[in-house]
Amino acid sequence: MSLFKRTPVAPLEYTRKTWMRGWVGATMFFLYAPLLILMIFSFNDSKRNVVWKGFTLKYYEKAMNNDSLVEAMVNSLTIAGLATVFSLVLGALAAVMLWRFRFPFKGAVEGTMSLPIIVPEICLGVAFLIFFAKIEWPTDLPWPLNLSAITIAHITFCFPFVAMVVRSRLESFNKEEEEAAKDLGASEWQTFRDILLPHMKPGLIAGALLSFTLSLDDFVITFFTSGPDTITFPVKVYSMVRFSVTPEVNAASTILIILTIVLTAVALKLQGVKAIAESH
């Protein structure tokens, strides 16, 4: 064993270099330690989040029974779901349009479309607040229509991400495949459905994941577009934290984290299988 350890470190064997290990370790620590602490203290049998007093699940129970918190969670998931579906369709269409066609002012269209990505969120938030007030968007609609303003705002900043991801996926498409399908008798629509869409799939999955998580944890824009009846989870947590950080917040956050991890894992699994089949 000691003999083995003495093998000199090859130039590209970064994993065996001390400074590299230290660097990676520090990165991991600052990334995950806060999350782990948050999760651990969700089981803490104490009102304060400072000292470990013992294991309990009562804050999970409390969070589940907190109607406004549950409502905020349901709102968040609904908005995220709707925003994802709409962003996916809009983004995919935009990507195909930009990839396929040549038209005047294409560069300008492409540029303005990605504006929501680069404009500071706070500006977007204020803009939406003024916009919805100006056009007198109704605020007293029944659920889930009362979420429409937030959903529209979310779609606006989510779909450019989908368009970007799908567009870059399309770059690797071999246009001869499309021609081959037409050559074999397929119509424009059949070609899209059978050839182009399967190729876009990994991009669509990645785009959907991005949209869903972006929408789910958005605070700034949501804060400006939500009314008293349309509290989302991040906004609710913010208002709870203003009084004190109770383990209840930890518990709710832990649920959210696990939910997103599971969703991501499922999506990546789906994408992974496809990606292997498609890498040639």
Added chain:
Amino acid sequence: MSDPQPIIQIRNVSKRFGKVTAVDNVNLDIMAGEFFVLLGPSGCGKTTLLRMIAGFELPTEGQIIIDGVDVSDVPPNKRPVNMVFQSYAVFPHMSVADNVAYGLKIRGVGRGEREDRVREALELVKLGGFEDRMPDQMSGGQRQRVALARSLVMRPKVLLLDEPLSALDAKLRAQMQFELSDLQDQVGITFVTVTHDQDEALSMASRIAVINKGEVAQLAGPSDLYEFPANRFVADFVGSVNIFEGKLTLDEPDKAAVECPGIGKVYLNHGVTGPHGADVWIALRPEKIYLHVPGEGKAVRAAAQDAPDGHNFARGVIKGMSYLGDITLYEIKLDSGEMIRVSRPNLSRHDQEDFTWDDRVSMHWRADSPVVLLS
């Protein structure tokens, strides 16, 4: 074996992309059952011509008639032709069987017949048993067979192949040349192939159209194309050739002579029907020139007796040699200062030792070897 009826008629077809003319007033008749090759350098318009037959490009002018029907405005999915693409364009997310079945499925062929025809097509291209493979588990050559099967299963009137062998390695390419010819014999479908590789064209084609700058430079069978090129472009593009400028000094029905500053007097045992004193070019293939050690003067003159004394004979110094195994290629500086390429088969294991750098050599060729080119 071939029906005299043209299956494809290309009538005055031109294609312009903006100011660039890719195809310039081309007229071609492709016969049913033919293995037709469009040969030309890259950018000559041969692929555009093929894509117009497939329907991916529409002619700016002219008509394309397939099997008696003017298809000039018919979209590719409604034409009775199928294409094998340069990249093969095998659908990566479908198994081999699904790839081959795709066109039949679109056409609405029932499952039972579909499965039979897919199996038949895969056996035809020697891929029986590969039905469930995914394309990424196959080699380039196998993917090409999938693309072939996918097109053949549609039983097209014409199969179009765009540079079918360019992505294969040399051994596989040679093998596929034979297989494609065999396949064409078996299925009896008209093949139209685009290639820039003259060996490929010569070995597979029944007829070849050499395309240069969007125009047909010559249309002929492989051996006619090689032995009787119509112009300098064809002579130079198909095979290796020495070209010398000269003046026609004698032109009678059974003989002709050209005076070339480069290689002296060239005598031909046939007439060329060109204007007397005109500028012409002499094309002489490297393998049609005999090399001699200068001392063998008498033997040379005896060998060249089909020409008057002083004709079809030259001297020079070997400046370069490349040993290619089956032949050795010599670069010889003629006494006139011009270079000539001569190839010599290595008939014995020690042949290449006969001549070496800086040796003085004499050359002669037979009176039926040189070709007179008027353009």
